[in-house]
Amino acid sequence: MVSEQGIRWEGGESYGPRRILPLRWAAVVAGLGICRKNNFFYTEKGSYYKLEGYLLDRDLELRQNRKPKACPEKCDLCRRACGTRALSADYTMNPLACVSFWTTFGKGAVPPPLREEQFAQWICGCDDCQDACPYNRHDWDQGEDFPGLDRLVELMQAENMVKASDEALREQIIPRTVAHVLADQTATLRLTAARALRSAAAAREAGRTA
Numbered sequence: 001m002v003s004e005q006g007i008r009w010e011g012g013e014s015y016g017p018r019r020i021l022p023l024r025w026a027a028v029v030a031g032l033g034i035c036r037k038n039n040f041f042y043t044e045k046g047s048y049y050k051l052e053g054y055l056l057d058r059d060l061e062l063r064q065n066r067k068p069k070a071c072p073e074k075c076d077l078c079r080r081a082c083g084t085r086a087l088s089a090d091y092t093m094n095p096l097a098c099v100s101f102w103t104t105f106g107k108g109a110v111p112p113p114l115r116e117e118q119f120a121q122w123i124c125g126c127d128d129c130q131d132a133c134p135y136n137r138h139d140w141d142q143g144e145d146f147p148g149l150d151r152l153v154e155l156m157q158a159e160n161m162v163k164a165s166d167e168a169l170r171e172q173i174i175p176r177t178v179a180h181v182l183a184d185q186t187a188t189l190r191l192t193a194a195r196a197l198r199s200a201a202a203a204r205e206a207g208r209t210a
């Protein structure tokens with residue numbers, strides 16, 4: 001494609017133009033932020049970003065370099081929060097042990113040696129290593145509401161997702177997974193929702209016997 005200014009470009013995909021660029025590291029090289037020990041891209045506002053990349057046929061000038069402070073040397077809160085030990089070392093993650101991978105691209109499977117209880121109540125993805133990070137602490141009352149969230153809350157409850165129709169999941173849930181769950185993966189959502197219900201029941205039982 002060619003812009004009005006005559007710049008040839010491709011891109012806009014969340015996973016990197018033509019899938020040749022790792023977007024997190026491209027964003028670091030572009031001076032937009034840093035990668036932290038949990039492997040996520042951060043600006044001074046934290047790591048909850050959806051990155052989109054473009055390939056241009058022009059060299060660009062870096063005018064500002066926004067680099068927040070690096071992780072404290074002794075901090076390992078993200079690694080300790082990872083229930084499957086997928087974060088095996090700083091800046092190192094094993095995707096085949098990651099809850100986020102198995103609840104999405106991995107179609108809900110729990111392959112040994114992983115155990116169901118390690119997945120806690122995650123249905124699609126996992127944010128434990130980001131939620132635990134002090135650089136993600138902020139006031140959730142700030143910013144904009146997720147569009148249409150009120151209308152989705154009921155369906156997003158695990159007990160409703162397990163019995164939702166393919167149509168409801170395809171139209172209302174899957175488009176909001178940012179291509180992590182595909183249109184033909186309604187069974188994945190039911191599988192992970194059922195597992196979340198079992199985890200919640202187990203947690204309640206453990207609380208009663210503690």
Ligand code: SF4
Nearest residue numbers: 082098099126128129
């Ligand atoms: S997303 Fe979840 S399972 Fe994956 S590395 Fe982070 S905490 Fe571990």
Ligand code: SF4
Nearest residue numbers: 036038071075078133
């Ligand atoms: S939890 Fe600590 S070590 Fe992990 S990314 Fe955040 S600051 Fe870095």
